[in-house]
Amino acid sequence: MKKNTYDMGDIDVAWCPGCGNYSIIKSLKHALVELGIPPKDLVIVSGIGQAAKIPHYFKTHFFNGLHGRALPPATAIKAVNPQLTVIAESGDGDMYGEGGNHFVHAIRRNPDITNIIHNNMIYGLTKGQASPTSQFGFKTPVQTKGVILEPFNPLTLAISQNASFVARAFAGDVEETKEIIKKAIQHKGYALVDIFQPCVTFNKVNTFKWFKDNTAYVDDSYDPGDRKAAFEKALETHPLPLGVIYTSPKKNTYEQNTGLYVKDKNPLVFRNQKRSQKLLQLINRL
Amino acid sequence: MNLNQNKIKDISIVICGAAGQGIKTVENLLVHNFNNSGYHVFSTKEYMSRVRGGTNSVSIRVSSQKVAALKNHIDILLPLHSKALNHLEKRISSETIVIGDREKICKECPPQVKKFIDTPLADMAEDIGGKIFINIIAAGIITGVLRFNLDQIKKDVKDFFSQKEKQIVERNIQAVSQGYSYGKDFSDKQDISFDLKPSSDIKKQVLINGAEAVGFGALAGGCDFLSSYPMSPSTGVLVFISQHAHEFEVVAEQAEDEISAINMALGASYAGARSLVTTSGGGFALMGEGISLAGMIETPIVVHVAQRPGPATGLPTRTEQGDLELVMHTGHGEFPRVILAPGKLEDAFSLTQKAFDLADKYQIPVFILTDQFFMDSYTNIPAPDFQSIQIKKHIIKTQKDYKRSLITRDGISPRGIPGYGEGLVGVDSDEHDEYSHITEDLDLRTKMVEKRLKKMEKIKGDAIPPELIGPKNYKNLIMGWGSTFYVIKEALEILKLKKTAFLHFKQVFPLPNETKTYLKKADQIVMAENNATSQFGKLIKLETGIEINKKILKYSGLAFSVEEMAEKINHLLKQEE
Numbered sequence: 001m002k003k004n005t006y007d008m009g010d011i012d013v014a015w016c017p018g019c020g021n022y023s024i025i026k027s028l029k030h031a032l033v034e035l036g037i038p039p040k041d042l043v044i045v046s047g048i049g050q051a052a053k054i055p056h057y058f059k060t061h062f063f064n065g066l067h068g069r070a071l072p073p074a075t076a077i078k079a080v081n082p083q084l085t086v087i088a089e090s091g092d093g094d095m096y097g098e099g100g101n102h103f104v105h106a107i108r109r110n111p112d113i114t115n116i117i118h119n120n121m122i123y124g125l126t127k128g129q130a131s132p133t134s135q136f137g138f139k140t141p142v143q144t145k146g147v148i149l150e151p152f153n154p155l156t157l158a159i160s161q162n163a164s165f166v167a168r169a170f171a172g173d174v175e176e177t178k179e180i181i182k183k184a185i186q187h188k189g190y191a192l193v194d195i196f197q198p199c200v201t202f203n204k205v206n207t208f209k210w211f212k213d214n215t216a217y218v219d220d221s222y223d224p225g226d227r228k229a230a231f232e233k234a235l236e237t238h239p240l241p242l243g244v245i246y247t248s249p250k251k252n253t254y255e256q257n258t259g260l261y262v263k264d265k266n267p268l269v270f271r272n273q274k275r276s277q278k279l280l281q282l283i284n285r286l
Numbered sequence: 287m288n289l290n291q292n293k294i295k296d297i298s299i300v301i302c303g304a305a306g307q308g309i310k311t312v313e314n315l316l317v318h319n320f321n322n323s324g325y326h327v328f329s330t331k332e333y334m335s336r337v338r339g340g341t342n343s344v345s346i347r348v349s350s351q352k353v354a355a356l357k358n359h360i361d362i363l364l365p366l367h368s369k370a371l372n373h374l375e376k377r378i379s380s381e382t383i384v385i386g387d388r389e390k391i392c393k394e395c396p397p398q399v400k401k402f403i404d405t406p407l408a409d410m411a412e413d414i415g416g417k418i419f420i421n422i423i424a425a426g427i428i429t430g431v432l433r434f435n436l437d438q439i440k441k442d443v444k445d446f447f448s449q450k451e452k453q454i455v456e457r458n459i460q461a462v463s464q465g466y467s468y469g470k471d472f473s474d475k476q477d478i479s480f481d482l483k484p485s486s487d488i489k490k491q492v493l494i495n496g497a498e499a500v501g502f503g504a505l506a507g508g509c510d511f512l513s514s515y516p517m518s519p520s521t522g523v524l525v526f527i528s529q530h531a532h533e534f535e536v537v538a539e540q541a542e543d544e545i546s547a548i549n550m551a552l553g554a555s556y557a558g559a560r561s562l563v564t565t566s567g568g569g570f571a572l573m574g575e576g577i578s579l580a581g582m583i584e585t586p587i588v589v590h591v592a593q594r595p596g597p598a599t600g601l602p603t604r605t606e607q608g609d610l611e612l613v614m615h616t617g618h619g620e621f622p623r624v625i626l627a628p629g630k631l632e633d634a635f636s637l638t639q640k641a642f643d644l645a646d647k648y649q650i651p652v653f654i655l656t657d658q659f660f661m662d663s664y665t666n667i668p669a670p671d672f673q674s675i676q677i678k679k680h681i682i683k684t685q686k687d688y689k690r691s692l693i694t695r696d697g698i699s700p701r702g703i704p705g706y707g708e709g710l711v712g713v714d715s716d717e718h719d720e721y722s723h724i725t726e727d728l729d730l731r732t733k734m735v736e737k738r739l740k741k742m743e744k745i746k747g748d749a750i751p752p753e754l755i756g757p758k759n760y761k762n763l764i765m766g767w768g769s770t771f772y773v774i775k776e777a778l779e780i781l782k783l784k785k786t787a788f789l790h791f792k793q794v795f796p797l798p799n800e801t802k803t804y805l806k807k808a809d810q811i812v813m814a815e816n817n818a819t820s821q822f823g824k825l826i827k828l829e830t831g832i833e834i835n836k837k838i839l840k841y842s843g844l845a846f847s848v849e850e851m852a853e854k855i856n857h858l859l860k861q862e863e
Binding site: 014039040041043045048053055056059060061062063064065066069071072073074075076077079080081083084101102104105258259260264267268269270271273275276277278279280282283284286 | 492493494498502505506508510511513530532533534535537539541542543545546547549550551552553554556557558559561575576579583669670672673675703704705706708710711712713714715716722723724
């Protein structure tokens with residue numbers, strides 16, 4: 001597969017020059033090419049925000065839905081056609097704020113999808129308000145005296161709910177991020193990849209340098225299978241951990257748990273069901 | 287005593303008690319027995335929003351002819367606790383036969399209670415094995431009073447308890463038999479007789495409720511994805527389809543909230559499934575943005591809204607036709623939609639089935655609008671014709687340069703799905719180009735708006751015409767929509783007005799083309815609706831310019847009874863006839 005398989009060519013991109021999104025899209029495209037997943041087998045589902053525009057810069061199937069609502073359609077697409085690789089991708093405000101409830105329940109459902117969050121700790125598209133992951137005391141035109149809410153920690157929340165795959169990456173490290181994304185896509189079950197992403201226009205605190213100085217990869221001896229240790233790791237802030245933080249013991253995916261793919265591997269949407277006889281039998285049973 | 291003095295060919299039976307007392311068991315047993323005995327049967331319930339206690343009632347009608355409306359009058363009343371008689375005081379007359387232990391249920395009987403089958407129900411039940419048998423004895427008494435076939439009710443009891451141990455089945459048969467002879471003795475002594483005639487075609491009919499009718503329609507329409515959040519009175523559809531999901535290969539998911547439900551359903555539909563959500567007012571309000579998304583991404587969706595009285599939580603377990611305007615206007619922006627409102631259970635089946643085809647054909651949201659009265663009503667209907675079901679999939683195999691939002695003459699872009707063909711399939715909630723990629727090209731925006739709205743022309747051509755009942759050369763026209771079909775029809779049968787007809791709408795939006803012609807023919811028009819502001823009347827005014835001033839409205843949370851509908855029509859039209 002060609003390296004530029006997923007490229008759209010010369011198009012107008014709405015991201016600011018120097019935005020961390022450029023690195024993330026590069027890592028993702030390379031990951032998909034290296035995994036040999038063709039565009040016709042991939043669906044990118046996104047919400048609203050600058051990060052959520054990613055499918056428009058991607059040659060593939062896409063469902064760019066509503067703000068905060070990428071996970072429900074992504075779950076459903078995978079359930080009715082498990083042959084598709086499904087990625088739900090948006091920013092921190094979209095996934096953790098507006099769509100917070102879906103985040104919690106997607107973890108519980110465990111669909112075999114990859115959930116990528118561009119986490120820049122700020123709202124970019126609405127021009128610089130606090131996001132759920134903004135740090136305590138972070139000043140914005142709205143949070144004039146600084147954020148007074150505890151920052152949202154997606155990793156501890158996901159581990160607490162026994163998410164099947166929990167990872168964090170940094171947009172500045174294109175290679176490492178690509179490798180983490182590859183693991184997430186290959187993982188069978190819900191896979192969270194929270195990616196630190198500098199917002200060069202609005203976040204003057206959590207800059208490229210800040211992320212470099214305040215993050216560190218887990219070392220080779222780290223065991224992501226130990227849930228308690230993973231939780232402790234996810235609590236760390238100095239430095240913030242990067243890498244695959246947690247993988248749960250093997251469990252069935254949502255699609256498997258529907259029971260609809262036990263006898264018939266054919267995606268639900270391609271089955272040609274004949275129901276007349278079954279309906280007749282059912283109505284006679286009532 | 288003869289209940290049939292006025293040649294009434296149907297009998298009204300009411301069971302009333304607290305939640306948890308087993309009213310449903312008696313209802314279930316009796317409606318099946320009446321159906322199996324060859325009678326037309328109808329039952330509806332009114333109940334409180336609680337799990338135990340309170341006062342709930344089930345009204346059952348058994349008849350020689352089709353009835354499917356609430357009757358106010360009660361011929362036989364089975365009160366299961368002491369508050370029942372007060373609860374139903376307005377519906378009890380001197381002709382009402384009350385069955386029960388007088389000491390326990392009627393210390394201070396309403397003065398109009400004249401006919402009491404004083405029955406030591408509790409003692410009889412204890413003799414058989416405990417209080418649990420009270421309901422079955424009572425069901426036996428009712429069938430005995432009616433002098434129905436003893437073997438049939440014994441068989442029905444046996445079937446009803448077929449999952450239980452043999453000993454339990456036998457005791458229940460004993461209970462129903464004892465009740466039966468008690469009731470029959472009373473009937474003989476008091477010389478009670480009824481003019482009920484079984485009908486041979488009932489054998490070919492099926493007994494279902496509104497929720498099942500919608501559920502069957504969905505399954506027949508090819509529904510293979512359902513995501514919803516439980517909310518009375520819409521939950522019945524979620525339960526029904528979930529129970530048969532495996533057999534019919536349906537993903538049936540209880541979502542974390544209604545927002546998730548509608549977005550999941552749209553995701554599944556985008557991928558090629560036939561998606562349904564079922565909800566009620568408050569839950570539907572949460573789906574508003576999702577409905578708008580369906581309009582923008584032109585992805586088919588069928589939404590069942592079972593109405594209950596609002597605003598806000600309102601009366602969770604009661605009925606109203608109060609959400610027509612909500613469904614009409616839900617979703618920001620401008621996009622086409624269709625709203626269907628069944629009046630008969632057979633319509634609920636066929637319209638829900640059709641809704642999936644319309645949604646797919648035009649890539650729009652299609653709404654099925656019912657209400658609590660409709661959801662919870664049982665009646666026997668001709669078995670739907672399942673053999674002739676044909677599901678037309680409006681999906682194409684995509685080519686390489688596929689454009690999901692292609693601008694076409696009729697506004698309908700050929701619908702592709704991911705993984706079927708060589709093309710890439712995109713949808714976007716932003717304004718978009720023909721590939722569905724985000725755009726702020728305002729000329730293109732104008733074209734896209736026109737493309738989406740253009741579909742309305744064909745949609746209007748597909749509108750289901752209203753049903754006219756009564757003389758074609760009418761002077762007066764009663765109008766109704768959705769669940770009021772049978773109550774208006776029966777009220778007019780009682781009134782026997784020669785110049786009055788009834789026009790019933792099962793498609794309320796867009797209005798069928800012939801609407802204005804029907805209205806113009808009438809000198810007087812009366813709109814009957816189960817709401818306070820005549821929402822359909824307002825829609826008629828908006829679409830036809832014709833203002834309907836005479837209205838029959840009810841918004842107490844209960845359905846119209848036949849008697850009150852007849853009285854109100856009579857009051858408004860008597861002088862005009």
